Amino acid sequence: MNRRQELALGALGALLALGACEAVGRAGIVRRSYLPPASEVLARAVELAGDRTFLDDVAVTLRAWALGLGLACAIAIPLGLLLGSVPVVDDAVRAVIEFLRPLPSVALIPLVSLLLGTGTETEVTLITYASIWPILFNTVYGLGETDPLAKDTLRTFGFGRLSILLRVELPATAPFIVAGLRISAATALVLATATELLSGFGQGLGIFIAQAQLATDGTRDVLAGVVWAGVLGLVINGVLVWGERRAFPWRAGARGTRGATRAAWRSPGGSGARRGGSGGSGPTASAAGRRGGPDRAGAHGPGAAPPGGVTGRPREHGSGEAADGEAPT
Amino acid sequence: MAAGATVLALVLVACGGGADSGSSGDGRQKVTVAALPLTDAAALYIARDRGLFVREGLDVTIQPVQQSIQALPALSKGQVDVIASANYVTFLQADEKGTLDLRILAEGVRTAPHMMDVLVPKDSPIKTPADLKGKTVAVNILNNIQSLTLDAILDQQGAGHPVYRQIAFPQMGPALEKGQVDAVHAVEPFDSAIQGELKTRVLLDGGSAPVQTLPISGYVTTSAFAEKHAKAAAAFKRAIEAASKIAAQDPSAVRAELPKYTKVTEDQAKTINLPAYPATTDAAQLRRLIELMWKRGLLKKPIDPATLLVK
Amino acid sequence: MSGAPTHESRRPTDHGAAARTAHLVGETAARTARLARGALLRRLVLVLALTAWQLGARAHGSVYFPPPARIARHAYDLWFSGPVGHAFLTPAAVDTILPSLGRMAAGFVLAAVVGVGLGILVGRSPRAYALCDPVLQFARALPPPTLVPVFVVVFDFGTPMQLASIVFSAIWPVLINTAEGARDTDPLRLDVAAVLRLTAVERLWFLLLPSALPRIFAGLRLSLSLCLILMVFSELLPGTANGIGFALTDAQSRSDLLTVWAVLVLLGALGYLLNTGLLAIEKRLTGKRSHERRSKGSHKSSRTESRKGRST
Incomplete structure (x- = not known):
């Protein structure tokens, strides 16, 4: 099935889903004000695009999101580099990190609200806190995956520790950091909307949804707001994936054009092609590259290195998770 | 590390001092007030619109909030100087827990007949207050003034307590209509609005004995502000008390003010039941409230309100 | 020698x-x-x-950051000082913690079962996969907390709303990961299955599920953390009547910081226990093979990372 067929089917699927929602809404199975038909919701969503106040709300949310994400990077990347380079510190800190990690960041909203009120400060603090983890873990993991041969080579040439860090480890870790950034971006959006939903007053997309929820016939607005949130998430993810592919084209080979990867594996006598998931994961990895959602973060498929290459470790998808650093909120 | 840094930042913020209330260009003392869009804050707006603040040499900025607790952190950090229509129960609890060093500048409102009512659908099987036992009643905030007063009224009548559910005032009408709750405890203007939109009847007056003329909300500040700007605090208190006097003597002033800062329309404003606006701050009445809170476990120890009042 | x-x-x-x-x-x-x-x-x-x-x-002595000993004692007083017959749980704990846990467990199981089921279906058929892909991507991009108001309006506050929120958020990682795991089944093995004339059920049980299991578990881990998040969040919204999240907002409105901290510690412990449990199950089911493959030649820190897995 080639690309165009896929796209066509995808569009069909989307239409079918919309049609189903429309039918449910119009059939009156659930009361109209409870669940309006999809067409009404979409119409309202489009209408909101022209609403000045709504766009201001979205801008406020995005601003808090960007600020929180930026702060998270500023804290997590140096910290991750430190932890990854000095194993003793890593070991020591790990216990505390594992302690803090399972706590859902949304649970911190009441505490931080008591401390800082219901303004942007609370929102940005929470976003920063939640976004630090994926970036941090991915940075540490990425450092661990650096080719030791390259490091040794530089060391023999007399480069100092810091130099090695900057010249070899940082560029090698960069793809992982960006993958972590992608997860964090989604997490940051979740925290931003969650904080706003709870605070209920002020400006922001979540506040628009919260106030629509209170209004008597507000389901349409709530759903329209949710559609906007989903679209925002998609756009952010898409932009980051595109940026990632532009910045790290060699890893694009891993995600690969599907034909190329598959052809490589189908070489005659290519018993390598029989290497389990490899053949399949080519298209998967590239599909992942296309969407690059959180599940696929760091799933640098087997194509990342030539089989039996320097780092020729069989990268099962299980190992990819280590780079996920999935601490979603 | 990361979490430690954030925690450290939070600690610094928590114990950091607040912003200073400066003076505006023409020598008037600046005061920032957070206010709810409820009838409780009417005196504040009357004072502003009739120039009472200017007369006392104050430059008052009003910031709207939806729930007074949302402004609590801002108050304790000094970003806001006074909270108008501050829910006493919430703030007394905060004072007891230590998140705020509370001072009460002036009383805001006390209960008056039918300023809040328990409403049931017209065809409801609940006919007397005793029928409320075990039924669901919607209140704005759980374990707060509404459940406190309603339980006290029911106790006085020897009736059992209902089960409370938290529903925001604007949602109470739809909730009652959908049957999600058996009764709602609504305050004006929602009280009249619901009675106008739906077929309901008044089961119980929320301001009946033993909670008649009980203080509900008021103008609060921190001890830091009261000490550092004692003159401004006293001036603010005088202005508010003068405005409350106007409100008590001339309800039409309040009715004219309401459409300006709440969602109440002019027609609605003419007919809703107003609370009582006390012109002086009476520690004895506050003591009644504190006794009630303490008896029902909302406070661990009774606080002496005289210590909280600003002279 | x-x-x-x-x-x-x-x-x-x-x-x-x-x-x-x-x-x-x-x-x-x-x-x-x-x-x-x-x-x-x-x-x-x-x-x-x-x-x-x-x-x-x-x-x-800041009231906002009580000492851990006090928090622990308060948590004990609140929840764990009950009679032996109730596993030391106080009535408050039974009213608060158990319903929340029950909802989360139910939501997780439902999301897992439906997610794996649908995922296999979608994964096996390239057409179905292409059909569902955009919808799935959109659903995954929705920030889960934004779905909760939708369910509040449809279902009103209570268990149905919370269950719906949990399931609708937690199902996507499982579904998508299962679909991709099913897609990536080794074609050689599929050929063998065809030769052996395995029935669909046998193929599913002996071939598809085991080979997709690592991916499924990755999705399940993510799903579990989402369940925890949604469980807490759906109870944080004003209008809930009970639950762990409700205990949190109730304590917040009363300025009861000790309880707030106690709930946070409880949630952390809960998250940690759940994740460890899931990891243990995964290890049992997928066996040492995947772990050997994972740790072969990896750097020590990454090995620890993958072993600890996602605690959230």
Whole structure:
């Protein structure tokens, strides 16, 4: 099935889903004000695009999101580099990190609200806190995956520790950091909307949804707001994936054009092609590259290195998770 | 590390001092007030619109909030100087827990007949207050003034307590209509609005004995502000008390003010039941409230309100 | 066994085996020592951190950061000081914690079952996959907390709303990961299955599920953390009547910081336990194979990372 067929089917699927929602809404199975038909919701969503106040709300949310994400990077990347380079510190800190990690960041909203009120400060603090983890873990993991041969080579040439860090480890870790950034971006959006939903007053997309929820016939607005949130998430993810592919084209080979990867594996006598998931994961990895959602973060498929290459470790998808650093909120 | 840094930042913020209330260009003392869009804050707006603040040499900025607790952190950090229509129960609890060093500048409102009512659908099987036992009643905030007063009224009548559910005032009408709750405890203007939109009847007056003329909300500040700007605090208190006097003597002033800062329309404003606006701050009445809170476990120890009042 | 060549030691196999054994023992000892040292260091740091917090909070006396000892005692008083018959749970705990846990468990199981089921279906059929892909991507991009108001309006507050929120958010990672795991089944094995004329059910049970299992578990782990998040969040919204999240907002509105902290600690512990449990199940089901593959040749830190997995 080639690309165009896929796209066509995808569009069909989307239409079918919309049609189903429309039918449910119009059939009156659930009361109209409870669940309006999809067409009404979409119409309202489009209408909101022209609403000045709504766009201001979205801008406020995005601003808090960007600020929180930026702060998270500023804290997590140096910290991750430190932890990854000095194993003793890593070991020591790990216990505390594992302690803090399972706590859902949304649970911190009441505490931080008591401390800082219901303004942007609370929102940005929470976003920063939640976004630090994926970036941090991915940075540490990425450092661990650096080719030791390259490091040794530089060391023999007399480069100092810091130099090695900057010249070899940082560029090698960069793809992982960006993958972590992608997860964090989604997490940051979740925290931003969650904080706003709870605070209920002020400006922001979540506040628009919260106030629509209170209004008597507000389901349409709530759903329209949710559609906007989903679209925002998609756009952010898409932009980051595109940026990632532009910045790290060699890893694009891993995600690969599907034909190329598959052809490589189908070489005659290519018993390598029989290497389990490899053949399949080519298209998967590239599909992942296309969407690059959180599940696929760091799933640098087997194509990342030539089989039996320097780092020729069989990268099962299980190992990819280590780079996920999935601490979603 | 990361979490430690954030925690450290939070600690610094928590114990950091607040912003200073400066003076505006023409020598008037600046005061920032957070206010709810409820009838409780009417005196504040009357004072502003009739120039009472200017007369006392104050430059008052009003910031709207939806729930007074949302402004609590801002108050304790000094970003806001006074909270108008501050829910006493919430703030007394905060004072007891230590998140705020509370001072009460002036009383805001006390209960008056039918300023809040328990409403049931017209065809409801609940006919007397005793029928409320075990039924669901919607209140704005759980374990707060509404459940406190309603339980006290029911106790006085020897009736059992209902089960409370938290529903925001604007949602109470739809909730009652959908049957999600058996009764709602609504305050004006929602009280009249619901009675106008739906077929309901008044089961119980929320301001009946033993909670008649009980203080509900008021103008609060921190001890830091009261000490550092004692003159401004006293001036603010005088202005508010003068405005409350106007409100008590001339309800039409309040009715004219309401459409300006709440969602109440002019027609609605003419007919809703107003609370009582006390012109002086009476520690004895506050003591009644504190006794009630303490008896029902909302406070661990009774606080002496005289210590909280600003002279 | 080195030393002067005697009669006995001239036998080459004995000498080699003994030396190998000695070497192995020595290596294991060294590794164990290293691991033990690492574990000790971690525990030590944890204890130090807690002590520092305790002392600092005591000294500073800020109401916002109570000392851990007080928090622990308060949590004990609130929830764990009940009668032995109730597993030490107080009535408050039974009313608060158990319903929340029940909802989360139900939501997780539902999301897992439906997610795996649908995922297999979608994954096996390239057409179905292409059909569902955009919809799935959109659903995954929705921030889960934004879905909760939708369900509040449709279902009103209570268990149906919370269950719906949990399931609708937690199902996507499982579904998508299962679909991709099913897609990536080794074509060779599929051919073998065809040759052996396995029925669809047999193929599913013996081939598809096991090969997709690592991916499914990755999705399940993510799903579990989402369940926890949504469980808390759906109870944080004003209007809920009970639950862990409700305890949190109720404490917030009463300025009861001690309870807020107690709930946070409880949630952290819960998250940690759940994740460890899931990891244990995964290890049991997928066996040591995947772990060997994972750790082969990896750097030590990444190995620890993958072993600890996602605790959230």
